[in-house]
Amino acid sequence: MKKLISVFLALILVFSALPLTMQAFAADPTRFDLPTVYFRGNGEPIIDEDGNTVYDFDVTKDQIKEVAAKVLPELAIAMIAENKSGAAAYDSYYKTFGEEMSKLYERCQLDENGNPKYGTGISAKNKADNEVMRHENRADGNGKYGHMDYQFNNDWRLDPFDTVDAIDAFITDILKATKAPKVNLLCTCLGGDLVLAYIAKYGTAKINGIGFQQTVAFGAELIDETFSGNMNLDPDAIQRFVQDDFLREEMAGIGDVLFTFLNETVALLQDGGILQGVTGAFMDKLYAKLYEGLVPELVLATYGTWPGYWTMVTADHYASTRDFIFGQPGSEKYEKYKGLIAKLDHYDTEVRQKIPTLLQQAKDDGHPVAITVYYGDQMPPILKSADEQGDVWTTVRYASLGAKAAKIGTTLSDDYIAERTAAGYGAYISPDKIIDASTAMFPDTTWFIKGAIHNDIGVRNERIYAPAFNRGATVNEIPGFPQFLVFDRSTSILSPMTAENMNTEKYDTSEKKTGLFDRLLSFLKNLFSWFSTLFTLIKNR
Numbered sequence: 343m344k345k346l347i348s349v350f351l352a353l354i355l356v357f358s359a360l361p362l363t364m365q366a367f368a369a370d371p372t373r374f375d376l377p378t379v380y381f382r383g384n385g386e387p388i389i390d391e392d393g394n395t396v397y398d399f400d401v402t403k404d405q406i407k408e409v410a411a412k413v414l415p416e417l418a419i420a421m422i423a424e425n426k427s428g429a430a431a432y433d434s435y436y437k438t439f440g441e442e443m444s445k446l447y448e449r450c451q452l453d454e455n456g457n458p459k460y461g462t463g464i465s466a467k468n469k470a471d472n473e474v475m476r477h478e479n480r481a482d483g484n485g486k487y488g489h490m491d492y493q494f495n496n497d498w499r500l501d502p503f504d505t506v507d508a509i510d511a512f513i514t515d516i517l518k519a520t521k522a523p524k525v526n527l528l529c530t531c532l533g534g535d536l537v538l539a540y541i542a543k544y545g546t547a548k549i550n551g552i553g554f555q556q557t558v559a560f561g562a563e564l565i566d567e568t569f570s571g572n573m574n575l576d577p578d579a580i581q582r583f584v585q586d587d588f589l590r591e592e593m594a595g596i597g598d599v600l601f602t603f604l605n606e607t608v609a610l611l612q613d614g615g616i617l618q619g620v621t622g623a624f625m626d627k628l629y630a631k632l633y634e635g636l637v638p639e640l641v642l643a644t645y646g647t648w649p650g651y652w653t654m655v656t657a658d659h660y661a662s663t664r665d666f667i668f669g670q671p672g673s674e675k676y677e678k679y680k681g682l683i684a685k686l687d688h689y690d691t692e693v694r695q696k697i698p699t700l701l702q703q704a705k706d707d708g709h710p711v712a713i714t715v716y717y718g719d720q721m722p723p724i725l726k727s728a729d730e731q732g733d734v735w736t737t738v739r740y741a742s743l744g745a746k747a748a749k750i751g752t753t754l755s756d757d758y759i760a761e762r763t764a765a766g767y768g769a770y771i772s773p774d775k776i777i778d779a780s781t782a783m784f785p786d787t788t789w790f791i792k793g794a795i796h797n798d799i800g801v802r803n804e805r806i807y808a809p810a811f812n813r814g815a816t817v818n819e820i821p822g823f824p825q826f827l828v829f830d831r832s833t834s835i836l837s838p839m840t841a842e843n844m845n846t847e848k849y850d851t852s853e854k855k856t857g858l859f860d861r862l863l864s865f866l867k868n869l870f871s872w873f874s875t876l877f878t879l880i881k882n883r
Contacts (some may be wrong), residue, residue: 372804373486383531440639455681476515501649502539524550534559535653551710551811561656561740570663712810733796743783774844794829
């Protein structure tokens with residue numbers, strides 16, 4: 343009898359624990375009900391067929407000095423000859439500059455048609471990884487999937503349309519292996535251009551949810567304004583740049599290289615007596631010539647041949663930016679890069695100009711669209727958007743598809759907040775009064791994370807994307823993860839934004855320093871420093 347009672351009690355304990363066990367499995371916020379294909383941003387190793395790295399931005403101080411030694415005499419000659427030859431006096435300087443910079447970065451450039459110069463452009467390791475992932479059902483014992491169980495590796499420099507067929511084959515193999523009806527698509531940074539290009543060509547028949555983590559695929563001022571030459575120098579922004587821990591960390595160890603070209607330029611102008619008695623008008627003219635002549639050469643000498651990077655140019659600026667870099671149809675430079683331009687135009691027509699339509703149609707067809715946006719950092723000081731809220735690469739405006747954000751160091755006005763609140767949108771105003779999420783394209787499935795920088799790997803958003811994909815959860819339906827969050831970089835903890843933790847501002851703009859000649863020096867310093875910093879950021883991703 344006692345034995346029977348013991349068995350009975352044991353059964354009661356077992357069955358009473360089952361609901362708790364099942365609830366634990368069902369409530370696991372980090373797992374996905376369907377396989378999720380993950381597209382990371384740039385940074386995968388690019389290796390040729392012989393195993394040699396073709397993606398390498400190791401440029402030394404001595405190499406920069408060699409470039410300076412060759413091109414700066416051309417600058418001095420142009421400045422002296424300008425009175426006789428006009429703007430044409432600088433043509434040789436621009437051409438020599440472009441040729442010398444191209445030599446430094448030739449191994450990572452694509453050709454004039456936007457194709458790899460060395461082998462396939464995708465490493466053998468990445469190919470092998472994709473093959474292994476295709477044919478394995480990577481679900482756990484409960485039929486759940488992780489964030490990166492199926493990562494698609496690719497050459498992120500290429501035109502996304504050169505890759506979408508491989509993506510479709512990848513998805514088809516995953517569905518075959520897992521017997522799942524659909525997959526989710528989740529991307530970070532530049533991976534968003536692949537997601538958008540895939541939807542544009544193949545639609546959403548094989549897709550469940552679509553997620554964008556701090557994507558630059560909707561537009562990124564860092565590239566948009568750099569490529570277009572739409573730059574500006576703001577003394578406050580320069581000061582904030584110096585105070586920015588993230589950018590200082592990224593630039594550590596390469597300071598000598600960053601300022602070599604500037605120092606060589608100043609030394610040449612001083613030794614030649616060219617700086618003696620120059621007028622403000624002359625300095626303004628020189629600034630404009632450097633601005634308009636060097637930027638196109640620098641872009642094409644470095645990563646301007648990458649269609650993948652051109653996808654970050656915004657819909658409003660693409661046509662003018664293309665013309666700024668390549669010139670008008672029929673020009674020598676335009677004809678040389680005609681094949682590349684055709685790819686850029688195709689992406690613009692089929693994706694860039696249709697992004698809102700593509701995503702709205704996906705949502706209307708029942709596919710959850712979830713977006714996370716980082717903010718709290720300024721944009722680079724050479725950009726006109728330097729005072730806008732962003733994550734260093736892109737602003738809140740673009741990453742969120744339309745959310746309104748206050749300028750750096752300010753909040754939304756009381757009148758604006760009162761007006762939006764009276765209209766019924768008060769719940770979409772962030773506690774720190776910086777973000778109005780109601781103006782975003784998908785206000786109920788867009789989350790904002792303050793304090794996280796663009797490539798901050800400490801932020802993992804499965805707890806947002808899994809519920810959003812699994813059950814269509816919105817910003818009001820995920821416990822502990824409301825629309826506005828704060829990321830603590832020191833602890834890697836993501837918390838709901840409150841009055842106690844929302845004040846993470848780090849910039850102080852009490853001092854303002856500027857000057858006419860400083861404007862030219864700052865332009866040169868920031869132009870070359872920022873491009874060098876970009877190369878380091880790309881390489882370290």
